[in-house]
Amino acid sequence: MDTILQHGLTGISLGGAYALIAIGYTLVYGILRLINFAHGDIFMMAGYFMIFAFANFPWYIAIILVLIATVILGVAIEKAAYSPLRNAPRMSVMISAIGVSYLLQNLATYLFTALPMSYPEIPGLKKILIIGNLTASLVTFITPIVTIVLSAGLIILINNTKIGMSMRAVSRDYEAAQLMGIKLNTTISFTFAVGSLLAAIGSILYFTDRMMVFPFSGSLPGLKCFVAAVLGGIGSIPGAVIGGFILGIGETILIACGQSTFSDAFTFVLLIIILLFRPTGIFGEKVIDKV
Amino acid sequence: MLKIENLKVNYGGIEAVKGISFDIKQGEIVTLIGANGAGKSTTLRTISSLVKPASGSINFLGNDITGIPAHQIVKAGITLCPEGRHIFPDMTVLENIKIGAYLRNDNLDKDIEKVYDLFPILKERNWQLAGTLSGGEQQMLAVARGLMSNPKLMMLDEPSLGLAPLVVKDIFNVITEINKTGVTILLVEQNANMALKIADRAYVLETGRITMQGTGKELIENEKIIEAYLGKQAK
Numbered sequence: 001m002d003t004i005l006q007h008g009l010t011g012i013s014l015g016g017a018y019a020l021i022a023i024g025y026t027l028v029y030g031i032l033r034l035i036n037f038a039h040g041d042i043f044m045m046a047g048y049f050m051i052f053a054f055a056n057f058p059w060y061i062a063i064i065l066v067l068i069a070t071v072i073l074g075v076a077i078e079k080a081a082y083s084p085l086r087n088a089p090r091m092s093v094m095i096s097a098i099g100v101s102y103l104l105q106n107l108a109t110y111l112f113t114a115l116p117m118s119y120p121e122i123p124g125l126k127k128i129l130i131i132g133n134l135t136a137s138l139v140t141f142i143t144p145i146v147t148i149v150l151s152a153g154l155i156i157l158i159n160n161t162k163i164g165m166s167m168r169a170v171s172r173d174y175e176a177a178q179l180m181g182i183k184l185n186t187t188i189s190f191t192f193a194v195g196s197l198l199a200a201i202g203s204i205l206y207f208t209d210r211m212m213v214f215p216f217s218g219s220l221p222g223l224k225c226f227v228a229a230v231l232g233g234i235g236s237i238p239g240a241v242i243g244g245f246i247l248g249i250g251e252t253i254l255i256a257c258g259q260s261t262f263s264d265a266f267t268f269v270l271l272i273i274i275l276l277f278r279p280t281g282i283f284g285e286k287v288i289d290k291v
Numbered sequence: 292m293l294k295i296e297n298l299k300v301n302y303g304g305i306e307a308v309k310g311i312s313f314d315i316k317q318g319e320i321v322t323l324i325g326a327n328g329a330g331k332s333t334t335l336r337t338i339s340s341l342v343k344p345a346s347g348s349i350n351f352l353g354n355d356i357t358g359i360p361a362h363q364i365v366k367a368g369i370t371l372c373p374e375g376r377h378i379f380p381d382m383t384v385l386e387n388i389k390i391g392a393y394l395r396n397d398n399l400d401k402d403i404e405k406v407y408d409l410f411p412i413l414k415e416r417n418w419q420l421a422g423t424l425s426g427g428e429q430q431m432l433a434v435a436r437g438l439m440s441n442p443k444l445m446m447l448d449e450p451s452l453g454l455a456p457l458v459v460k461d462i463f464n465v466i467t468e469i470n471k472t473g474v475t476i477l478l479v480e481q482n483a484n485m486a487l488k489i490a491d492r493a494y495v496l497e498t499g500r501i502t503m504q505g506t507g508k509e510l511i512e513n514e515k516i517i518e519a520y521l522g523k524q525a526k
């Protein structure tokens with residue numbers, strides 16, 4: 001029983017980090033109908049940012065710098081690689097995203113070499129806590145909490161603020177949104193900023209547990225989180241969160257059962273199943289057009 | 292108030308609007324009629340800056356507004372109720388009305404009350420998702436939403452499209468009422484008969500060119516217009 005709880009906790013924690021990244025996919029898809037293949041690599045770059053920020057600044061300033069740098073990177077990618085293609089076919093934007101993904105991986109290899117670099121230990125995060133019969137580091141306990149709080153905050157922002165309203169309007173209808181006086185580019189930049197911010201927070205939680213960053217650190221988690229977003233219903237924030245948790249828990253259970261070689265394949269089996277039986281995912285967009 | 296000069300608009304290689312000029316004076320209802328594909332929607336979309344013109348100029352209240360960003364057009368006081376309504380289906384009626392006032396920072400309560408007085412049915416549907424409204428209700432919502440930006444000029448693209456005759460009558464009544472409150476109207480219509488009846492002046496657009504103009508009364512009695520656009524319904 002205790003080992004089940006223990007693995008459950010590990011799974012929920014991993015799932016929380018996945019969820020934060022999956023939200024980025026879902027947000028960008030919602031507004032641009034684009035799968036941002038570079039998102040996993042933005043997450044990887046956030047890992048490197050921390051290594052360098054931490055070496056030069058106290059940890060609390062380093063965290064803030066990482067968040068800011070990642071947001072700037074995400075918004076800059078949108079401005080440079082996607083926004084010039086606003087009226088191009090969607091396939092061109094998709095290809096541009098794949099290009100950016102490779103660019104970031106190669107840039108990281110060039111700048112930091114392909115050898116893994118060790119991720120710094122943020123004071124306190126690795127401290128071992130014992131709650132009842134559960135033993136885990138602080139980061140394992142706080143990851144799911146951080147995830148829930150941030151995603152709830154994001155949902156409130158989207159439903160109750162002016163910028164949230166403009167995000168919903170733009171994701172529904174570019175032209176009608178512009179006719180309301182909404183600035184398209186500002187809204188899209190803001191969406192990328194939010195997605196990148198969550199990826200940066202996710203990277204701190206994820207890499208603190210993994211302790212290593214290398215140029216391809218973002219590929220597999222990126223793919224998994226994309227699957228999580230599809231599983232939850234791409235475009236839906238609660239969907240991305242639940243998808244992230246399902247993947248994290250499923251993967252951990254497989255590892256616990258001694259099937260660690262199969263744990264990555266699990267993600268893709270899940271993807272195939274969902275695409276075959278419920279392509280819109282758990283919370284797939286309901287269509288109520290009547291025009 | 293609005294002065295269009297020699298406006299040309301292309302889509303790819305196709306010329307949709309081939310150099311038109313017209314003007315609207317403060318307080319008027321002006322209508323633009325013409326067959327399918329004549330370039331009516333394109334003209335309105337260009338004024339709203341959703342489409343950039345190839346050449347020509349658009350002047351509003353003495354300022355050149357050609358090609359400025361779409362949100363600044365709204366700010367300047369021009370609103371467009373687009374063809375096909377384009378309300379936000381997964382927002383509530385109230386949210387749709389509020390988003391019409393996106394650029395305003397003042398208190399909206401009074402104006403929300405005003406549009407609900409104009410369209411009582413919308414008040415009843417306050418919390419309903421806009422996508423579940425009937426076609427007529429959606430059109431009313433589109434007009435209500437447009438009004439919330441406090442426009443000086445309201446452009447309506449085929450507000451009668453797909454609506455039952457009785458509802459069309461309602462919509463046209465509301466348009467004249469809005470006009471009486473001091474909002475200038477530019478109305479695009481297939482329903483030429485109704486449009487000409489309420490219009491002070493009208494322009495006829497044929498394959499991207501203005502071929503005729505006059506007061507609503509003149510055109511409704513014009514032989515060519517009766518033949519081409521009014522058919523039997525004129526009498």
Ligand SMILES: Nc1ncnc2c1ncn2[C@@H]1O[C@H](COP(=O)(O)OP(=O)(O)OP(=O)(O)O)[C@@H](O)[C@H]1O
Nearest residue numbers: 302305307325326327328329330331332333334374
């Ligand atoms: N986005 C577009 N891309 C290419 N061509 C377009 C586009 N929009 C309109 N056109 C073309 O421009 C011409 C004018 O179209 P427009 O929509 O302005 O006509 P309209 O007078 O509003 O017609 P309707 O009464 O059917 O609404 C048409 O030939 C149309 O095919």
Ligand SMILES: [Mg+2]
Nearest residue numbers: 331332333374
């Ligand atoms: Mg049209």
